[in-house]
Amino acid sequence: MQLSVVDSGRQVTPRGAVEGVSLTRTELPAPVGKVEPVAPATLRGGLKSYDSRLNRQVSGAQQAIQFLSEADARLRALRKELTGGDAAAALEKFDKFWQQRSAASAGTLDGNLKFSADAKATQEFAVRGLSFETLRSGDTETLSFAVGKWSRQASSITVDPTQSESAIVAALDRALTPMGVRATRDAKGELAFNVSEKDWPQVRDSLAIRGGGRRFPTGQFNHVRTVVAEQAIQPSQWNAADPRKALQDIAQAHQLIRRSYGDVRGVLEEAAQSVDHGAATAAQGAYWQGFAEEYADTLARGDSTAIAATVQTVAGISKRTVSSLLAAAPGTT
Structure with a gap:
């Protein structure tokens, strides 16, 4: 498959952005310890980028914990409503809350509550008419793709x-990556695509394909239908008219939320260990740096007493001992 650039001339605008959510209540175990963001001065030199990455990881994990705690509390309240309140209204209220998941968790939790520390939760989807079966049957055809703001510079x-099938995925991935869309396989091995959740509304509303008249119409770009991959928690599908089934769905959602909470909690624990290790490493490095600088100043002054002491100290050290010390891993000597 070959790539080329064509001009579609088609403009598309995305739907409105999601609104924020107020998170107030938690009854899950409290987040691990107290993990403070690492101050820029804690680590030196080449560790600054690591320091910034750790800060983002901790911040994202804390927001994810906050959302999961609120979801847990709301599910317990929903369970009570199903047995003695306005079940339909309660289900609708929770569904609206759940739709804010991406914004409330700062993009760190996807639809199946998988945590992404770099805030790059993705939305997986399929495209009607694009499958291994349709692409590997029939004649050769050139397909051009356009998405939203990239519609003036489409890939083909x-x-x-x-x-x-692997070659098809690779070719589609090369064509769509500049538009923020990736081609992949789903859990069943079928052709699928994914995009950042924040870009999903635009892709959903504007993905268009122009074909050669075999699989897709020729001559102009046509908006294609996307199908969202099934998610583990789908409150919109819970039925108030069947409380027993709804309670089963809530129980399953509870298990997934608590499992995700444990995973994110583990991320915070690792971050806490990294902070402790980084501080210890920085302190040790500062000590030896200061020692070396002080000793170099002493030798530069020509202090005969210090020089004589140094000669006596190192005189009995063999080359093998020095080599072993230099080769030893930090903290083992």
Whole structure:
């Protein structure tokens, strides 16, 4: 498959952004310890980028914990409403809360509550008419893709039915990556795509394909239908008219939320250990740096007493001992 650039001339605008959520209540175990963001001065030189990455990781994990705690509390309240209140209204209220997941967790939790420390939760989806079966049957055809703000500079591939599924995925991925969309396989091995959750509304509303008249119409870009991958928690599918089934769905959601909470808690524990290790390493490095500088100043002054003491100290040290010390891992000598 070959890539080329074509001009579609089609403009698309995304839907509105999600609103924020007020998180107030928690009854899950409290987040691990007290993990403070690492101050820029804690680590030196080449560790500054690591320091910044750790700060983002901790901040994202804390927001995820906050959302999961609130979700847990709301699910318990929802369970009570199903047995003695306005079940339909309660389900609708929780569904609205759940729709704010991405914004409330700062993009760190995807639809299945998998945690992404770099705030790059993605939305997986399929495209109607694009499957291994349709692409590997029929004649050769050139397909051009356009998404939203990239619609003026679309990417194209030539569909070759003789190519393997892996080659098809690779070609589609190369064509769509500049638009923020990645081609992949889903859990069942079928052709799928994913995009950052923050870009999903735009892709959903503007993804268009122009074909050669075989699989897709020729001559102009046509908006294609996307199908969101099934998610583990789908409150919109819970049925107030069937309380027993709804309670089962809530129980399953509870298990997933608590499992995700444990995973994120583990991330915070690792971050706390990294902070402790980084502080100890920095302190040790500062000590030896200061020692070396002080000793160098002493020798530079020509202090005969210090020089004589040094000669006596190192005179009995063999080359093998020095080599072993230099080769030893930090903290083992």
